[in-house]
Amino acid sequence: MGTEVRVPTLGESVSEATVATWFKKPGDRVAADEMLCELETDKVTVEVHAPVAGRLVEIVAPEGTTVAVSALLAQIGAAEAGEDPAPEKTHAGAEAKAGAGESKMIDVMVPALGESVSEATVSTWFKKPGDTVAQDEMLCELETDKVSVEVPAPAAGVLAEILVTEGTTVAAGSKLALISSDGQGVAAAPKAETPKKTEAAPAQEPAPKKDVEDAPSARKAMAEAGLSPDAVQGTGRDGRIMKDDVARAVSGASQAAAPTPAPQPALPRQPVPADDAAREERVKMTRLRQTIARRLKEAQNTAAMLTTYNEVDMSGVMGLRNEYKDAFEKKHGTKMGFMSFFVKACCHALKEVPEVNAEIDGTDIVYKNYVHMGVAVGTPSGLVVPVVRDADQMGFAQIEKKIAELGLRARDGKLSMAEMQGGSFTISNGGVYGSLMSSPILNPPQSGILGMHKIQERPVVEKGQIVIRPMMYLALSYDHRIVDGKGAVTFLVRVKEALEDPRRLLLDL
Known part of the structure; x- marks a missing residue:
């Protein structure tokens, strides 16, 4: 028997959702916690992650289907003999783990954020790569729509790598950092600066995008950020744009040129004389x-x-x-x-x-x-x-x-x-x-x-x-x-x- 993928709890007073997008197809390999599909409710977009690693055997609820809480979405079967069920890791933490011999890497994950809250913003990192951390010592703070959430170290060791920079939006259950239990495999430089790589990205000619529908959460994020799909490099199946792709594009653009985003109020802001503008202060609104x-x-x-x-x-x-x-x-x-x-x-x-x-x-x-x-x-x-x-x-x-x-x-x-x-x-x-x-x-x-x-x-x-x-x-x-x-x-x-x-x-x- 395979492992069932079911509709998660959708939030208070929400009993059903619509399957918006499948990011995997039957026969694809999946890793544990890898995003399989997105559901849309009348209030929020909900991501569904793989409960185990293996191979996607069957999709029971195709795109456009309305499903209730706990309804069956798909079946995951065991990977074939001799096959690594997890797709290749691309982040530097996996490379450090592979080259560290007996070094044990421990994931630092985004904790549960509360009912009906699916994402948060990394507000502050209190440690940097190479720092020694004690178990339960606070590593960073996340800011949700309502409260601040502290993320403690799951184990003692050395902070090997920060995977998510300050200001980045992360989903519940996603990976924030890696801790080395014995100090091996520590990144030589803070990986929090990786978004700067996007400065060189325009030099690469983007592959022509296929006629696929981007993730609903990504479309919403692009609309909020004022980005066109052409400005975002999609990493999803068939080149579709994911929410994380939009976050990387926004972060890269801000670090490359630090442009002032075009305001989108209901009424356009009136031109401000230069002497008045010098006395103004622009502060980004908190998530709250x-x-x-x-x-x-x-x-x-x-x-x-x-x-x-x-x-x-x-x-x-x-x-x-x-x-x-x-x-x-x-x-x-x-x-x-x-x-x-x-x-x-x-x-x-x-x-x-x-x-x-x-x-x-x-x-x-x-x-x-x-x-x-x-x-x-x-x-x-x-x-x-x-x-x-x-x-x-x-x-x-x-x-x-x-x-x-x-x-x-x-x-x-x-x-x-x-x-x-x-x-x-x-x-x-x-x-x-x-x-x-x-x-x-x-x-x-x-x-x-x-x-x-x-x-x-x-x-x-x-x-x-x-x-x-x-x-x-x-x-x-x-x-x-x-x-x-x-x-x-x-x-x-x-x-x-x-x-x-x-x-x-x-x-x-």
Whole structure:
């Protein structure tokens, strides 16, 4: 029996994909972890790698086929007797291994990056070829769309070769470097400079490209980089262009001439006088900032977003908090803030208006019988939204402790991928920065987000009398495709009622 190649997990709420491109054909030799094909979902492109070395016996799902998670894609059989099942290695690490006799080379691989995250950028190398490393010593840091990932040394030895330079985009499971267990086979010079070889590449006449379709991820990367297929040398089957080929082309072009990439904003940038240009600074956006920009624009383009407003008298919450805050902190070891009241009030309102806690998946509405509350936190590198899971089952003290813990980890850049995924509703507190009124933007695929604002004393009328009360404006942005105006207004009114009379939360009214 051969080894089955099946569709991997595609990410949260994604159940099927389309086979976009096969990079191998039946009869081809494959190495373990070599990319076999690419799948396209409605959100991301997923690479499928060979689970073992051998020979591709059969392709069960041809290009264009829609497949579900765990569906059979292909079969890999054992290599023929006396045949090396792995294709020839071309990187210098393999050459070092072959010439090192008993020297043992240990691969440094990109670790798992988290659900729905398939690639990262090599941010910083902390070691250079020839350096001695201890087991678990940090070698480099990767930057994903959401968090930074540290890559430790899998074993003690000498860093023989760096295969991927800083700034390069790598996929989960790809090779970053080689460690020599006994110091043999160490590269004489840092191989991180290998992209410079592309400077000599134009001297070679490129082979005429066959009429083949490039990898979808490569087409996307070329579009983002502003490259034409003619400027990229494909290394895939039949000369097709792979994502790594685009990365090498971009890296080589930047090192050869360091040109300023042509900006591609919606509106062209106006010419800047020379004296002003000398006082400007151009800084590349971090992956986190790029992701924030992309997701916010996707929210505007996808959802029918609308915002409804109300105001709440915070006297009840403030009075209760002032009365019990010392006893609360003494018993629970954490301060009583306002966020726990808002989380509990939202959980209470979501039970009455469940569509605000739901999401659209294709032509289905997915109602959540739980509340995973996202709490937006500002950090030096951008806004992140850690999730308080099952907030509807937690008490005030549990909520306050969890929010404090997640907020601290967010500011220190220590949040894990799991801690920022799966939220069903979000609260954003712009009031901590002094915002009096704003319209929060949805956090897809969620259908609702509550914006809190600054508490400000204002004159209000109560029973015919003008009195001064601590007031806060509330804003609920919602996806009008799933939430009607009546539901949105009802939700906000229930939050207002619960905050103005916190006893309602205890009595579930």
